Amino acid sequence: MMANQISPSLNKSSDMVIDWERYGHLFKIKTVPAKTILLNEGEVSRHGYFIKEGCIRLWFNNKGKDVTFQFFFENEGVSSIESFKNGEPSLFSIETIEPSTIYVISKNNFDKIFMENPVYNAFVQETIYKRLSHYSRLFMSYIKNTPEERYRELLKNSPHIIKRVPQHYIASYLGITSVSLSRIRNRV
Amino acid sequence: MMANQISPSLNKSSDMVIDWERYGHLFKIKTVPAKTILLNEGEVSRHGYFIKEGCIRLWFNNKGKDVTFQFFFENEGVSSIESFKNGEPSLFSIETIEPSTIYVISKNNFDKIFMENPVYNAFVQETIYKRLSHYSRLFMSYIKNTPEERYRELLKNSPHIIKRVPQHYIASYLGITSVSLSRIRNRV
DNA sequence: ATCATTTATTAACAATTGTTATCGTCTATC
DNA sequence: GATAGACGATAACAATTGTTAATAAATGAT
Numbered sequence A, B: 001m002m003a004n005q006i007s008p009s010l011n012k013s014s015d016m017v018i019d020w021e022r023y024g025h026l027f028k029i030k031t032v033p034a035k036t037i038l039l040n041e042g043e044v045s046r047h048g049y050f051i052k053e054g055c056i057r058l059w060f061n062n063k064g065k066d067v068t069f070q071f072f073f074e075n076e077g078v079s080s081i082e083s084f085k086n087g088e089p090s091l092f093s094i095e096t097i098e099p100s101t102i103y104v105i106s107k108n109n110f111d112k113i114f115m116e117n118p119v120y121n122a123f124v125q126e127t128i129y130k131r132l133s134h135y136s137r138l139f140m141s142y143i144k145n146t147p148e149e150r151y152r153e154l155l156k157n158s159p160h161i162i163k164r165v166p167q168h169y170i171a172s173y174l175g176i177t178s179v180s181l182s183r184i185r186n187r188v
Numbered sequence C: 001a002t003c004a005t006t007t008a009t010t011a012a013c014a015a016t017t018g019t020t021a022t023c024g025t026c027t028a029t030c
Numbered sequence D: 001g002a003t004a005g006a007c008g009a010t011a012a013c014a015a016t017t018g019t020t021a022a023t024a025a026a027t028g029a030t
Helices: A020-026 A079-085 A107-116 A118-143 A147-155 A159-165 A167-174 A178-187 B018-026 B081-086 B108-118 B120-143 B147-157 B159-164 B167-174 B178-187
Strands: A027-033 A037-039 A047-053 A056-062 A065-073 A093-096 A099-107 B028-032 B036-037 B047-053 B058-064 B067-071 B093-096 B100-106
Touching: A020 A107, A027 B178, A037 A047, A047 A107, A065 A167, A065 B120, A099 A107, A107 A118, A118 A147, A118 A178, A118 B067, A118 B120, A147 A159, A147 A178, A167 A178, B018 B108, B036 B047, B047 B108, B067 B167, B100 B108, B120 B147, B147 B159, B147 B167, B147 B178, B167 B178
Parallel strands: none
Antiparallel strands: A027 A099, A037 A093, A047 A099, A056 A065, A056 A093, B028 B100, B036 B093, B047 B100, B058 B067, B058 B093
């Protein structure tokens, strides 16, 4: 029950290719400014999102403070998967970091595409495996590395995050304060 | 690519019930002492495990030190899922903590059961979702909580782990040293 | 262009953890 | 029962992070 993406279904550039001629009309294009909340923590997600341009973060409120735990960029699908799938309240918010252009699909239309194309299910399963793998990795990175090592790892494996995301979000993502991240950057 | 379990297929007490009359003979019972390594980091996993009695930890070597990151108990299935599924070297070891009695199934027999029961696939998918949820939760707990808060959380949500697992493994699981855990326990 | 807001850096001090080492207890095994 | 090894508590000191606050720089809005 948590943070996830559903890239398969919306990702035209991935292994699975949506028939754009046939289904393109089911997606609406939405252009929004930075810091636009697409889904609020506590609401039920009724839409899937796919980023054409821009970037997004997932975060939740913890004792009055923002806790950011995932970033998404161009050509990635985003949703509060448990909420979208089961109609439960989302445990986190989805918010743009930059001005963004986003494809939006309703749950009904999303389900329709999958009903008509059961072959996609195998792909969904594969994607869930990948996501599982992603979380396992992050989790292990937390256990075995210090904040400084995690920052170095991020710098090595995901330089695009460092480049585009404001530091206080990255600090939150690393589980430290922005002050501490600033010190780390100073000595790295 | 990491730590997982495959409880569905082996878990007689879960939602999915294996036809024990029909498939029981495919499982071998193995009784082993504490600290027995069932799978070594770097080896390819060719067996799935299901705990009848005892408990198990998953760990990997990080710069010469043990890093424990998951525990399993009675009636849970355990495997190095990526290794078992794709024939890749396992990124972690599977080791008993207590003297244990374990059902073991070969990959061939495991595949056989699934080939003959395609209906189980939906269940597998559901289990992967749950596992995904589990890791998301753990990950978020790391981001938002201090070691002390994580310990309190563990005490509240998984007291059986505190009770049965030696403290230095728990410390590792919490991402801290056993010395620090000892101090935390002293002031909690 | 100006003003307000957001973001990042730095400083000072408190709190926590890591490291290393010692000591006592418990347990397994012979 | 003796002995070795595993386990946990504790102490002392170094290193790191958190907290709070002040300041500077960058960004946005009017």
